Amino acid sequence: MNVARIAADWQKSSYSQEGSNCLNVAAPTPDIIKLRESDDPDIILTATPAALGVFIRAAKAGQFDHLTGH
Numbered sequence: 001m002n003v004a005r006i007a008a009d010w011q012k013s014s015y016s017q018e019g020s021n022c023l024n025v026a027a028p029t030p031d032i033i034k035l036r037e038s039d040d041p042d043i044i045l046t047a048t049p050a051a052l053g054v055f056i057r058a059a060k061a062g063q064f065d066h067l068t069g070h
Contacts, residue, residue, distance in 0.1 A: 008034050 008026035016022035016038075024041070026034040033052050035045045047055070058064065 010036070012038065 008028045010024040010026045012022045012024050022038045024036045024038055027049075028034065031048055033047050033049055035047070035052075036043060
């Protein structure tokens with residue numbers, strides 16, 4: 001299956017304002033999640049639901065806080 005050719009139904013958070021920078025999410029198949037930033041929609045990251053879950057839990061736990069330089 002060519003993942004690049006699967007159509008994506010992009011969604012954004014209901015918390016996002018019009019014209020704001022926001023993250024768009026699509027799940028074209030049950031085992032693929034695509035992410036893109038609204039200001040640069042040509043760059044698309046692809047992950048499995050499990051991998052994205054690990055990343056989100058790590059971010060919530062502050063595991064990446066040292067990367068901000070604060």
